[in-house]
Amino acid sequence: xxxxxxxxxxxxxxxxxxxxxxxxxxxxxxxxxxxxxxxxxxxxxxxxxxxxxxxxxxxxxxxxxxxxxxxxxxxxxxxxxxxxxxxxxxxxxxxxxxxxxxxxxxxxxxxxxxxxxxxxxxxxxxxxxxxxxxxxxxxxxxxxxxxxxxxxxxxxxxxxxxxxxxxxxxxxxxxxxxxxxxxxxxxxxxxxxxxxxxxxxxxxxxxxxxxxxxxxxxxxxxxxxxxxxxxxxxxxxxxxxxxxxxxxxxxxxxxxxxxxxxxxxxxxxxxxxxxxxxxxxxxxxxxxxxxxxxxxxxxxxxxxxxxxxxxxxxxxxxxxxxxxxxxxxxxxxxxxxxxxxxxxxxxxxxxxxxxxxxxxxxxxxxxxxxxxxxxxxxxxxxxxxxxxxxxxxxxxxxxxxxxxxxxxxxxxxxxxxxxxxxxxxxxxxxxxxxxxxxxxxxxxxxxxxxxxxxxxx
Ligand code: C5P
Ligand code: C5P
Ligand code: ZN
Numbered sequence: 278x279x280x281x282x283x284x285x286x287x288x289x290x291x292x293x294x295x296x297x298x299x300x301x302x303x304x305x306x307x308x309x310x311x312x313x314x315x316x317x318x319x320x321x322x323x324x325x326x327x328x329x330x331x332x333x334x335x336x337x338x339x340x341x342x343x344x345x346x347x348x349x350x351x352x353x354x355x356x357x358x359x360x361x362x363x364x365x366x367x368x369x370x371x372x373x374x375x376x377x378x379x380x381x382x383x384x385x386x387x388x389x390x391x392x393x394x395x396x397x398x399x400x401x402x403x404x405x406x407x408x409x410x411x412x413x414x415x416x417x418x419x420x421x422x423x424x425x426x427x428x429x430x431x432x433x434x435x436x437x438x439x440x441x442x443x444x445x446x447x448x449x450x451x452x453x454x455x456x457x458x459x460x461x462x463x464x465x466x467x468x469x470x471x472x473x474x475x476x477x478x479x480x481x482x483x484x485x486x487x488x489x490x491x492x493x494x495x496x497x498x499x500x501x502x503x504x505x506x507x508x509x510x511x512x513x514x515x516x517x518x519x520x521x522x523x524x525x526x527x528x529x530x531x532x533x534x535x536x537x538x539x540x541x542x543x544x545x546x547x548x549x550x551x552x553x554x555x556x557x558x559x560x561x562x563x564x565x566x567x568x569x570x571x572x573x574x575x576x577x578x579x580x581x582x583x584x585x586x587x588x589x590x591x592x593x594x595x596x597x598x599x600x601x602x603x604x605x606x607x608x609x610x611x612x613x614x615x616x617x618x619x620x621x622x623x624x625x626x627x628x629x630x631x632x633x634x635x636x637x638x639x640x641x642x643x644x645x646x647x648x649x650x651x652x653x654x655x656x657x658x659x660x661x662x663x664x665x666x667x668x669x670x671x672x673x674x675x676x677x678x679x680x681x682x683x684x685x686x687x688x689x690x691x692x693x694x695x696x697x698x699x700x701x702x703x704x705x706x707x708x709x710x711x712x713x714x715x716x717x718x719x720x721x722x723x724x725x726x727x728x729x730x731x732x733x734x
Contacts, residue, residue: 307427314584331577354400397438427565434545468508570602623727639670
């Protein structure tokens, strides 16, 4: 129930009010960074002495390091799966939406209250409700939508549950607009032909990776490519032009054999941060990608600055990181399409070694999944983490989970049976860090788990 979750959040708010010094520890992806940005603004408004630390994952060694600091610790977007390891810390609270290991005091997690933490609320949504308790401000609600979209909580075509409540609060605060429109990346910032040409989710047959064909396609619809010498993006089109563009695209895709249900997924809710200038921060999904770009490329301080409102120098640096991120993703996808993936009995598999950065290998796995139109079994990707460890990222479709598949639980279970392995996550997206020499054992256990009728569709 929402009221019980809110009462847990109120308790955490009370503890924070009493504390002099707070150490905020959050996750380096868009959701964790949005959550950290919300809490940064809130603690600043309260005049608290605080510090924000952003890490890749709450691994055992991070926890050891944090223990030494004697301030009150606030964990955002992780902590639930690692709860047993937090026991040695004196004063702390957890706001997380990952599957929890155990219930306890000052631990706000939607799963305890029958709220689905993979679709109804994310880490930044929880941070927003905490912020609201502390400073009674609605202006940060839109930032929580960025986090939710970053975690793909809108993958069914729209935000639901508490995310929807937050979106309504943001609309009332005049910081968000919700519209039904085409869900292609770059509608607010990419030159129209490049929105098509660079689309990998989904791949647009005949258009993706073919700029001339994209330009021709747009010209054939009688749509001007440029205005005053500058490329137009999708948001620059008139309402009538947008309609013409979308229906032509649908016809094109349908004639190339894309099934109706896939076409329908292209249309859905889009979330615009209307107080931002038109550009990569205007669309929630693009904003999330920008945060991911900084966080996952070793510059979380830049992401945090942008997430908490800096539109100056840090924003410029973030734009450069965004280009780098997109380039790295493109190259990784090209590499994988060339190399191909391996089909095993119960999953698809690829080991990118050190060819793909371990911080983006999960995103690559997700993109490959749609690029290759895979759907019947999960995809498991591996990349080098360090000399001793490998990073595992797993992705599945929502449809597969309808029959009981839960990648996060599987990762947790397998890792608890392998020394020095740590893993967890959501039903459709999960990850792990495992000792390099344990890969074969890990994969054998995975075959077994996925072959198990409870986990299979
Ligand atoms: O740790 P956290 O919950 O913030 O991250 C969730 C991750 O799962 C994100 O990287 C998001 O992109 C990914 N995800 C996905 N497909 C989904 C849902 C989430 O790849 N359908
Ligand atoms: O890193 P990746 O994007 O593949 O992570 C997918 C999901 O699995 C995220 O929600 C992440 O927080 C979770 N995860 C985890 N434990 C790990 C690695 C990832 O809970 N060791
Ligand atoms: Zn999250």
